[in-house]
Amino acid sequence: MQTTQPATSLPENLPPSSSDATTEPSGAGQWHSFHIIRRNGSVVSFEPGKIAVAMTKAFLAVSGGQGAASAxxxxxxxxxxxxxxxxLVRHRPSGGTFHIEEIQDQVELALMRSGEHDVARAYVLYREKRAxxxxxDTAANTQSSPPQEKPGISVLDKGARRPLDMALLRKTIAEAATGHGEIIDVDAILEETVKNLYDGVPVEEVYKSAILAARALVETDPAYSYVTAGLLLxxxxxxxxxxxxxxxxxxDGYxxxxxEFIALGIESGLLDAKLGQFDLVRLGQALQAQRDHQFNYLGLQTLYDRYFLHVRGRRIELPQIFFMRVAMGLALNEPEREARAIEFYEILSSFDFMSSTPTLFNSGTLHSQLSSCYLTTVSDDLEGIYDAIKENALLAKYAGGLGNDWTPVRALRSHIKGTNGESQGVVPFLKVVNDTAVAVNQGGKRKGAVCAYLETWHLDIEEFLELRKNTGDERRRTHDMNTANWIPDMFxxxxxxxxxxTLFSPSDVPDLHDKYGQEFEKAYLxxxxxxxxxEIKLFKTIPALSLWRKMLSMLFETGHxxxxxxxxxxIRSPxxxxxxxxxxxxCTEITLNTNESEIAVCNLGSVNLSAHMKRNEAGQFVLDHEKLQRTIxxxxxxxxxxxxxxxxxVEKARNANMRHRPVGMGIMGFQDCLYKMKVPFASQAAVEFSDQSMEAVCYYAYQASSKLxxxxxxxxxxKGSLWDRGILPKDTLALLREQRGGYVDTNDSATLDWDALRAHIQQHGMRNSNCVAIAPTATISNIIGVSPCIEPTYRNLYVKSNLSGEFTVVNEDLVHDLKALGLWDEVMVADLKYFDGSLARIDRIPAELRExxxxxxxxxxxxxxECAARRQKWIDQAQSLxxxxxxxxxxKLDHIYKLAWVRGLKTTYYLRASGATNAEKSTGRGGELNAVSSSVPGAAAGLAAAPALPDAEVVGAVCTMRPGDEGFEECEACQ
Known part of the structure; x- marks a missing residue:
């Protein structure tokens, strides 16, 4: 049988890694600074061509090499x-050493991501067989005692050569496994660590090897993630x-x-000198070293890479010091600042609550930009437009996320009185906003992030819908910013x-921008x-259904x-x-007033809901109200x-924040709570828990603000607010029904004493105009190791890519349950990989667990x-959904988004669409994933018939940004 020869030269798009790459585009010289450690400890040159050979053999072993298949x-x-x-080379641009297992891991990952699941599975099973x-072979030739020093192995420690201290290395690994002793094979990690070493290895590389050895075992048991974190620590x-x-x-070390840390931070110009005025001995003694064991590998690596302060590239913070620094920064103005700092530290370091990323970045520093979100309104004149763009840049510089209201800006072909010319509309200015977001990248920590909003009656709305398309005039495309429709109920x-x-230019209908509800309808008519x-010359009339279909089409095609x-x-705004x-x-969770003189600001943080569960007398998990109230x-x-x-x-932001004092406390770990309760997300029980848990969170938040x-x-x-008038967020559902004249179908049940809280607020007031908003928690949920905000689990096993690298993520609750049934083994791991982290096709798992x-x-x-609708009735702002x-x-799209509107939701966020290949591999017994059916609560009668999108639009580009992808955490400007 003839087969095509495997590729031995490198594709042209591989990155150069040395100065001679331009003269040797595909030769070995390009890779002279990279090496591979083989399993026997020998070090050889890195030859990417061998990867191509091995991969080709894997393909041919599964599918053969005849004809077109070979090509x-x-x-x-x-x-x-x-x-x-x-x-491999992304994080080592100047050269480095890879272990052979690391390379094979990347090959396996590439095969899985490409959808070549048969090849990937064969590759996984082959690796397992060889292991x-x-x-x-090892067992037959060695004693069962722990590995001894490798003959001739010495390490370089601060320039001096000394023998490798195997006992100390083993002790360090064992200590990293604290709390997981029955699960972790310390000697296996030690053996793999030593196997990857060579004589004269720098001592820091020894521990990097240990980290890699432990990390490689994470997929076999999530406990190894905590061991890896311990070694990283x-x-x-x-x-x-x-x-x-x-x-x-x-x-004692802390x-x-x-x-010393506080003194060094102040001396280096990083920390506010006021931190040195605290009782540092008292605060140092309050640090809880044992809480370092709470981190998994992803959480600790994220903190190290992006949050810990550093001086000339050397980190000067440790985890508990980091949390205390944040707590001190938030307690600067407290009368009893040490007591408050310890109180704040306790809920941060215990993972009961976590402040948002800007607060974690900057608290206690000389640039204490702690707020998360800024909302602006752009005025309809050239000076106002460029002032708004300048404000975007200034606010983004220190990690603020931006929402811009562009509705006031006149539409394309509108008359400009000052020049007697015609306007170019909104889109050209949005291109400048897009490029500003790229240019101001928050000090190199992460890219700037902005979302532009436009109301649905604006004459430029059709072109606005197409801003994220990959075709058309690039001068009228914004690939690096987000966009959102601001949709009135009348539409x-x-x-x-x-x-x-009917579409209008705001220069002809200026008051529509500030009207809503029945007043908007009257003016619009x-x-x-x-x-x-x-009387109005510049307008356009189109079928509403046609524009709605285009909205859904663009949402599907571009995610925006x-x-x-x-x-x-x-209508529901206090x-x-x-x-x-x-x-x-x-991130669509903040709903605050803006105008030309006020930039709305919101300050975020999230309660870890899963940390506030306890067992009742029957042994079932329930919400711990007493602890939840204390934390909030x-x-x-x-x-x-x-x-x-x-x-x-920006001064306009200070003015607004001081006047209204809004905050946005949210939640995370909702899915983890359901796991503890043994409740499927797709169940009425989950909807009820969503309702009651959010009721409790909001009740205690509003109560806390009133006590403040x-x-x-x-x-x-x-004075004059809905709070003052005795109208609480739940009560505003009646206002929404009244203004809409129908089209509101929501549940009104309650369990707590809201009348007592209403009376307290009317008597004592509120410290904050707004209190609750559920942000995405993209990064802070990684730090503390829980599911993000209110979302279901992405996959039960996958590789997560972010700015800190790639991390194997395994569902700990699932592993626990499978172990209890004796089902957790190498074959299960291979099957989870093959089925993209889905259980639906793994028949030996009980149906109850699969659900x-x-x-x-x-x-x-x-x-x-449905879960979101139950939450929304309690929340005074919104949620990133x-x-x-x-x-x-x-x-499907028509049904879901109409249902969201009818259920009274204020906003939605990304549409995460699964591609056809993924759907095929993960399909359930019924052959369909998350299909909308009339048997599911919420397939409400009375919704208009769904308009089917044309086939050409349905098979357009699927939004591929998913939780496992690098760059997914775009909204970490919020959290």
Whole structure:
């Protein structure tokens, strides 16, 4: 049989890694600074061509090499080889050493991501077979005692050569395994570590080898992630303290180093000198060294790479010191600052609550920009437009996420009185906004992030919908910023009733921007009459259903613009007496007033809901109200402090924040709570828990703000607010029904004493105009190791890529349950990889478990909306609600987004669509993933018939940004 020769030269798009790459584009010289450690410890040159050879053999072993298949294999192998090499050299641009297992891991990952599951599975099983053979050979030739020093192995330690201390190395690994002793094979990690060493290896490389050895075992048991974190922590301690210190010695170590850290930080110009005025001995003694064991590998690596302060590249923070630094920064103005700092530290370091990323970045520093989100309104003149762009840059510089309201800017072809010319519309300016977001990358920590909002009646709305398309005039495309529709209820009514919709320029209908509800409808109808009579010349009338279909098509094709609803955001706003909500923020959870003189600001943090569960007398997990109330009281105080401590780059932001004092406390770990309760996400029980848990969170948040008002005074614009009038967020559902005249179908049940809280608020006021908003928690949930915000599990096993590298993520709850059934083994790991982390096709797993651990794309999105609707009735702002959908169709999209509107949701966020290949591999017994059916709660009668998108649009580019992908955490400007 003839086969195509495997590719031995490198694809042209592989990155150069040395100065001679241009003269040797495909030769070995390009890779002279990279080496491979083989399993026998020998070090050889890195030759990417061998990766292509091995991958080609894997393909041919599965599919053969006849005809067109061979050509396809050759092309695919070149692409995958490029991916593997890119992944390897990405974090070592100047050269480095790879272990052979690391390379094979990347090959396996590339095969899985390419959808070549048969080849990947064969590759996995072959590796496992070879590993077992090596283990048998080792057992036959060695004693069962722990590995001894490798003959001739010495290490370089601060320039001096000394023998490798095997006993110390084993002790360090064992200490990293604290709390997981029955699960972790310390000797296996030690053996693998030593296997990867060579004579004269730098001592720091020894511990890197140990980290790699432990990390490689994470997929076999999530406990190895904590061991890997423990080993990483050892290297961090060595870097920070300048010497190797055991974790067991860190109770004293923390207390001794803490004052040194504060002095060094102040001296280096990083920390506020006020931190040196605290009782540092008392605070140092309050540090809880044992809490370092809470971190998994992803969480600790994220902190190390992006949060810990450093001086000339050397980290000077350790985990508990980091949390105390943040706590001190938030307690600067407290009368009893040490006591408050310890109180704040306790809920941070115990993972009960976590402040948002800007607060973690900057608290206690000289640039204490602690707020998360900024919302602006852009005025309709050239000076105002460029002032808004300048404000974007200043606010983004220190990690603020941005939401811009562009509705006031006149439309294309509108008359410009000053020049007697015609306007170019909104789009050209949005291109400048896009490029500014790229240019101002938050000090190199992460890219700038902004979302532009436009109301649905704006004459530029059709072009606005296409901003993220990959075709068309690039000067009218914004690939690096987000966009969102700001949709009035009247448009949705026209869609439901299949009516006509008229587009205007805001220069002709200026008051529509500030109107909502029935006042908007009255004004809009009057403008339509003027358009028909010829009084308004510049307008366009189109079928509302046609525009709705285009919205859904673009959402599917590009992931933008997001669908957000103007009227519920305003009708249910506590602050409607002093302004209008013109947009949401970068992540669609903030709904605050903006105008030309006020930039709305929100300060975020999230309660770890899963840490507030306890067992009742029957042994079932329930919400711990007492602990939850205590945590929220402290958290609301922290968030309120942010307002006074925060650095404001723009005066309009300071003015708004001081007047209204809004905060946005959210939740994370919702899915983890369901696992503890043994409740599937797709169930009525989950909907009820969503309702009752959010009721409790909001009740205690509003109560805490009202108690703060007794101590500190109510916010300045409290009089006349809905709070002042005794109208709480739940009560505003009646207002929404009244204004809409129908089209609101929500549950009104309650369990707590809201009348008592209403009376307390009317008597004492509120410290904060707004209190609750559920942000994505993309990064802070990684730090503490829980599921993000309110989302279902993405996959039960996958590789997560972010700025810190690639991490194997395994569902710990699933592993626990499978172990209890005796089902967790190598074959199960291989099957989870093969089926993309889904259990649906693994028959030996009980049906009850398959239902409980259904992943995001297997859950009917109706359940996600129903859970969100129950939360929304309690929340005074909104929630970042991603919609996960497999097998996207116009009918599904139409149903889900109409349902979201009818259920009273204020906003939605990303549409996460699963591609056809993934859907095929993960399909359930019924053959369909998360299909909308009338049997599911929420397939409500009365919704208009769904318009099917044309086939050409349905099979367009699927939004591929998913939780496992690098760059997914785009919204970490919020969290």
């Amino acid at each position: 396809r294999i050759r092309e695919l192998v070149e692409q995958l080889t490029a991916q593997v090499v890119n992944a 077992q053979e090596r283990a048998r 050892h290297t961090i301690r060595t870097e920070v303290l300048g010497r190797e210190v055991a974790q067991s010695a860190m109770t 207390a001794q180093y803490f004052p 949705m009514k026209r869609v439901m009733e299949e009516g006509e919709w 009057a403008y339509e009459a003027k358009a028909r009579s010829g 613009p997001w669908l957000t609803f103007k009227d519920p955001c305003n 602050q409607q007496h002093v302004g209008v909500v013109h947009s949401s923020n970068l 009281n402290i958290a609301m105080r922290m968030l309120d402090n942010v307002i006074d401590i925060n650095y404001y780059a 008002a007794i101590e500190r005074g109510a916010y300045s614009t409290f 409980r651990y259904a992943t995001a794309f297997e859950i009917d999105p109706t359940w996600v909306v 991603n919609i996960f959908m497999a097998g996207v169709s116009g009918k």
